[in-house]
Amino acid sequence: xxxxxxxxxxxxxxxxxxxxxxxxxxxxxxxxxxxxxxxxxxxxxxxxxxxxxxxxxxxxxxxxxxxxxxxxxxxxxxxxxxxxxxxxxxxxxxxxxxxxxxxxxxxxxxxxxxxxxxxxxxxxxxxxxxxxxxxxxxxxxxxxxxxxxxxxx
DNA sequence: AGTGAGCGG
Numbered sequence: 001x002x003x004x005x006x007x008x009x010x011x012x013x014x015x016x017x018x019x020x021x022x023x024x025x026x027x028x029x030x031x032x033x034x035x036x037x038x039x040x041x042x043x044x045x046x047x048x049x050x051x052x053x054x055x056x057x058x059x060x061x062x063x064x065x066x067x068x069x070x071x072x073x074x075x076x077x078x079x080x081x082x083x084x085x086x087x088x089x090x091x092x093x094x095x096x097x098x099x100x101x102x103x104x105x106x107x108x109x110x111x112x113x114x115x116x117x118x119x120x121x122x123x124x125x126x127x128x129x130x131x132x133x134x135x136x137x138x139x140x141x142x143x144x145x146x147x148x149x150x151x152x153x
Numbered sequence: 154a155g156t157g158a159g160c161g162g
Contacts, residue, residue, distance in 0.1 A: 052160090059160050088161050099159060125157095133160060 052131040056083070056110045059132035061099040063087060064123035069100065071123065076102045079116035080109025101132055 052059075060072065073085035087100035104110040110131070118129040 061159060062157080065156080086161075088159095091162075093154085095154095097159080097161090098157060099161085101161065130160095135161070 052133040054107055054111065055131045055134075056104045056107055057132040057135070058102045058104070058110055058113055058129050059099065060102055060117070060127055060129050062125055062127040063096065063098050063100060064125040065096040065098055067096065067100075067123045067125075072100050072102060075122050076104075076113050076117055076129075079112040081105040082109075082113075102129070 058076075060076075063072070067087060069085050069087045072087055073082050076082050076085060081104060082102060083105045084103040085100065086102075088097045089095060090097060102110075102113060104113055114129045114131070117127065119126060121127070
């Protein structure tokens with residue numbers, strides 16, 4: 001069950017999935033420090049990506065590339081009022097990048113959305129729902145590439 | 154543009 005994360009859902013035993021939401025990925029990362037003898041520099045070096053604070057906006061990954069924004073909205077709307085749902089697509093090809101965002105109208109609903117959808121199946125794939133990090137500001141003024149993370153004002 | 158981690162234009 002080590003490689004059960006990004007496999008097609010059909011390949012995953014249902015019994016293993018019942019209790020395996022986002023927690024798994026996080027546990028593998030955060031618990032790495034407990035096995036520092038396996039990776040000596042993991043302790044202080046690996047910040048283990050801090051989880052974003054609660055938000056009405058969710059980052060949803062692990063999506064089937066056939067899942068549309070509409071399908072995303074429909075699925076998450078079972079657990080709250082969805083203000084916006086969008087599958088991120090490649091600008092030129094139009095194909096899904098396999099992740100997206102779901103914005104609920106309230107924090108309560110977004111919490112219920114995570115509880116209801118994280119680790120669940122959508123279009124045959126186990127998806128992950130978590131609070132989105134604050135979105136990067138959009139600056140259409142010039143063609144400059146966006147600044148690196150942590151270097152914004 | 155090989156199914157796969159990721160935080161959008």
